[in-house]
Amino acid sequence: MANTGNEVLSWTSQDPRQSQLFGSYGVLYRFQTDTNNQGQTVTTLWRAIRANKEDRVAKLEWAPNGGLGRAVIGKSTLPMADLVRRDPRVLDGRVFNGPDGYQYRWRPSNNSANDVVLQDQNDAVIAFYRPIRPQRYNIGEVYGELHFVRNAGAGIVMHPPLMDTVTVTAMLYRYVTAYGL
Secondary structure, three states: OOOOOEEEEEEEOOOOOOEEEEEOOEEEEEEEEEEOOOOOEEEEEEEEEEOOEEEEEEEEEOOOOOOOOEEEEOOEEEEHHHHOEEOOOOOOOEEEEOOOOOEEEEEEOOOOOOOEEEEOOOOOEEEEEEEEEEEEOOOOEEEEEEEEEOOOOOOOOOOHHHHHHHHHHHHHHHHHHHHOO
């Protein structure tokens, strides 16, 4: 996967539920996981909109056993499992329906970098996650990179509703593959 024209976000932490994604301009996304008053684990995804100002993009309410629970993205509420449905056609592939109504697929690329690619409905790679050897930054230790391929497919991967959904599903894909869910 070439880097030309890609938006690359460095991803901190081995635990994607408690991590940050940042670029040269600073932190863009932040996953914060806490336990609420009812004892439920909740992960909130925040997106920076300007200095010292964040918007809540999504809230992920985990099942009591650490399994997949409920996701609230914008005004939509759905089971988390709908965002990482197994794809019977691709080993370790997971599919979801994007905010545009189209189906997208996370799948291993089988390339030398061990990328996990996100394909649109036409199989064009619009984003990919690349694990890297841990590197220390002042924001935190980085374990991977999330690449958004700006001009691939319909060229809309950088638009907030889809970019937010890609970020949520990338985190969930990392989580379900790490824990065999």
